[in-house]
Amino acid sequence: MSLNDTFKVGYVLKRYPRYSETFVVSEILAHEATGLAIEIFALRPPVDAYFQNIISEVRAPVKYLLSYDLRGSTLWATLEQASAIFPELWSKLAIARGEDVHDVYQAILLACEARTRGIAHLHAHFGTSATTVARLASHFAEIPYTFTAHAKDIFHESVQPDDLERKLRDAAAVVTISDYNLNYLNETYGQAAAKVQRIYNGLDLNQFTYASPQNRPLRIIAVGRLIEKKGFTYLIEACDLLRTRGYEFECHIVGAGDAKEDLQAQIEALNLQSDVALIGPRPQREIIEIVQSAAVLAAPCVVGTDSNRDGIPTVLLEAMALGTPCVSTDVTGIPEVLRHQETGLMVPQHDAIALAKALEKLLTDAQLRVKLATQARKVIETNFDIHCNAAHLRTIFRAAPVEAVQEVR
Structure with missing residues (x-):
């Protein structure tokens, strides 16, 4: 026995x-x-x-x-x-x-x-x-x-x-x-x-198969509860900056939460309805497909006014396993997996300008996407099985x- x-x-x-x-x-x-x-x-x-x-x-x-x-x-x-x-x-x-x-x-x-x-x-x-x-x-x-x-x-x-x-x-x-x-x-x-x-x-890496981000649509994806600590308001600001610079892209934010109405109002106030969409929660199988169809995943996490914050967001690990390059911030344990210019791009919290620049890099540089994604997958295999x-x-x-x-x- x-x-x-x-x-x-x-x-x-x-x-x-x-x-x-x-x-x-x-x-x-x-x-x-x-x-x-x-x-x-x-x-x-x-x-x-x-x-x-x-x-x-x-x-x-x-x-x-x-x-x-x-x-x-x-x-x-x-x-x-x-x-x-x-x-x-x-x-x-x-x-x-x-x-x-x-x-x-x-x-x-x-x-x-x-x-x-x-x-x-x-x-x-x-x-x-x-x-x-x-x-x-x-x-x-x-x-x-x-x-x-x-x-x-x-x-x-x-x-x-x-x-x-x-x-x-x-x-x-x-x-x-x-x-x-x-x-x-x-x-x-x-x-x-x-x-x-x-x-x-x-992660069960058998469920998260790597695929090269070499040829991806110009799509930004974000996944998480619609709450302050996820920093999605800065992502919407960054999308406005990208649109102002003349970039064509789409941004989908997956999730539900108390901030939904405020985020939707922000999108409408910036006239971003054709570029940014809150698409609600999705089952994990569909999230895998959505994340792997994007050129970049944004996780602009912040420390909330109530001191609430993320640990290491699961979706960040999932994206790195799937081959989608990531942009995130230095909140708590995130730098332990997302290392700037090695396994992803790091930007300061609350900084929509820096976030827009990082997103721009990954939307326009396929070679950089592949480099970061390849190294990110290795880190996931080593530390997050x-x-x-x-x-x-x-x-x-x-x-x-x-x-x-x-x-x-």
Whole structure:
């Protein structure tokens, strides 16, 4: 009997599935390809109107830990039932002091599910509510937990340093997705971040076949949620500059989000309707085709006014794998994959003029497109293969000792 036959991991997610979180799905699929048993626990139901096609490939069952009605009798009855499984639950509840009652309730449900389903390890994505629930459930069920910290959960103005420090300290191990994040966590949280290590998000490269950008239509593509940190307002400004200079091109922005109306109004105010289009969300298969049909992908990411920012955008990795040269900015971990004039072109944040110049270079210089795309693909193959990176993650899961679960402080 192999280790995979007896070792079962519970993935804890705030919502599942989510249109924008293909990196989670790819990671789970890579685990399942090796025979690792996965079960998914979601704190909330999905709210997206669109879902990526690869979700249908996931075999793991999904359990929703819903907490809509928490009247005293419901919570009390759940505690009584759980204490039959965990006789020391009442004394362990001290760890939940100050936590949101919904998180505590869901953690109790998760602990019970973990015990009855034979879950040996819990792994959460994002150091927010999913990790809160995983941490508490880990304590109640006496199994270790780990989590992956991304970007918003580290940098956003809503992050509570004391809370994140507890999670870093109590986890058996912590993963983050860039060296930038790793350095920030070490500098900010000191010894509490001693167990953090960097594992890049990855791609299944069999799904992202390279094609030369030598002969591409004069098309700019951008993909992402229509929110401030994506910087699409600067892309629209850059397109206006290109049009003013007499260039013929088209720009398609794929995605949905709260900024849609503002971006559409900007397009109309600049009279760019014939050049720039917001084409809404698309399934991943179609996004692959769209990205690979473009001469350049623009990812003009910025640090938002609320300190929100991207980690390393998945679409940037996908474009580089597919052979589409990229223009981006120096936000967080992006320079670790997009190296200026080597694997792409880097421009300053908030700088539409520089962005327009970089786009112009790639629209007009096929030789430069090929050079950057060729070198970018090599970097993706070396550092961002999901099967290699997920294997590293599995070694962390299996090495996590039960003693890593900390007592209440």
